[in-house]
Amino acid sequence: MEEEKYLRKLKVVLYGVGAVGSLIAKFLLEKKGVDIVGAIDIAKDKVDKDLGEVLGLKRKLGIKVSKDVDAVLGKAQVDIAIHTTSSFLKNTYSQIASIVEHGVDVVSTCEELSYPYCGEPELAKELDALAKKHDATVLGTGINPGFLMDTLIITLTAPCQKIYKIEAIRVMNAATRRLPFQRKIGAGLTVEEFNRKMKDKEITGHVGLEQSIAMIADTLAWKLDKIIVEPVAPVIAKKKVRSERVEVKAGCAAGLRQKAKGVMKDREVIVLDFQAYIGAEEEYDAVTIKGIPNIKQKISPCVHGDIGTIAMVVNSIPKVINAPAGLFTMKELPVPSAAIEDIRKYISNQTVFQSGD
Ligand SMILES: NC(=O)c1ccc[n+]([C@@H]2O[C@H](COP(=O)([O-])OP(=O)(O)OC[C@H]3O[C@@H](n4cnc5c(N)ncnc54)[C@H](OP(=O)(O)O)[C@@H]3O)[C@@H](O)[C@H]2O)c1
Incomplete structure (x- = not known):
């Protein structure tokens, strides 16, 4: 004092x-x-x-x-x-x-x-x-980028003698997130609107998978041949779901799924899978490191993003x-x-x- x-x-x-x-x-x-x-x-x-x-x-x-x-x-x-x-x-x-x-x-x-x-x-x-x-x-x-799909993974590699592959998945119910986030993942749009807005960069989806992969690879001194960022896919609502401010009709986009991969010598050595949509039933953050030893870590429910x-x-x-x-x-x-x-x-x-x- x-x-x-x-x-x-x-x-x-x-x-x-x-x-x-x-x-x-x-x-x-x-x-x-x-x-x-x-x-x-x-x-x-x-x-x-x-x-x-x-x-x-x-x-x-x-x-x-x-x-x-x-x-x-x-x-x-x-x-x-x-x-x-x-x-x-x-x-x-x-x-x-x-x-x-x-x-x-x-x-x-x-x-x-x-x-x-x-x-x-x-x-x-x-x-x-x-x-x-x-x-x-x-x-x-x-939280991401910045922690869940990079810093946390890097920390989890500390007790490993060898690492062959790293996979991380984040699944979250976007209904609990701030409105700008729900908007940038396209929640509530028709699939056509979602695809057009994504193409015109009116909505961005999640930004940072590439950065997280590069940060992990550089930390491990892995020289990646390439980072593949797959096209963003809408997650289609099977039934009507809603957050406080956004309603998603059945058949419309409830949010999105994005995947990115770090490739080294024709092998996918880092795979990040990001899913954020209104109505996700199981929310979690999981990391799997295939190596010596294997490491599996799951945070359930996922860390609240905001x-x-x-x-x-x-x-x-x-x-x-x-x-x-x-x-x-x-x-x-x-x-x-x-x-x-x-x-x-x-x-x-x-x-x-x-x-x-
Ligand atoms: N790394 C992570 O884990 C993480 C997590 C959360 C958010 N983020 C990022 O953080 C950023 C902020 O998120 P948010 O939800 O707070 O967005 P937001 O609600 O849109 O807030 C951004 C604010 O900054 C203002 N602004 C824009 N350009 C400006 C400038 N040149 N000078 C001063 N102010 C300016 C905006 O004004 P206008 O509305 O007039 O443009 C708005 O008031 C986003 O890029 C988001 O993706 C990252």
């Missing part, structure tokens, strides 16, 4: 106050050792409003949501920004760069940032150099603050753990926080 008196609170800015950013904000408001000092978003219904109102709280927080990144990051001595706007690094690069240029660390839920070396190696190199130049640390993480994402992001804050400057992925940072106490207790370089309140 004595210690907390002289350690100032971590100053956090939210960059993106959509579904995930809002849940993170609410969780941070409950946490000890951290202060939200700013919020950035471009959505018309959020800009210039008090963050408390945007979060649907009954009280004002005295923080206006702003679209002016420099004004928000320039005014306070911000320690870290939580970035939650989009899945694709081409879209988010300039946003993340604008944070880093202020010397502020970043944890982002941008799926492609979780392992940018496979899809966007040039941008990854640039971002790493920029972060080092401005003494900032950048991490892309979340709760898990919020926790992964917040629990990563101390890991990112503790890390040196540069772009990091989950495979380089220490094995994650929950930061359930005052978040300052997990910061190793306390000298940074010895001034102020």
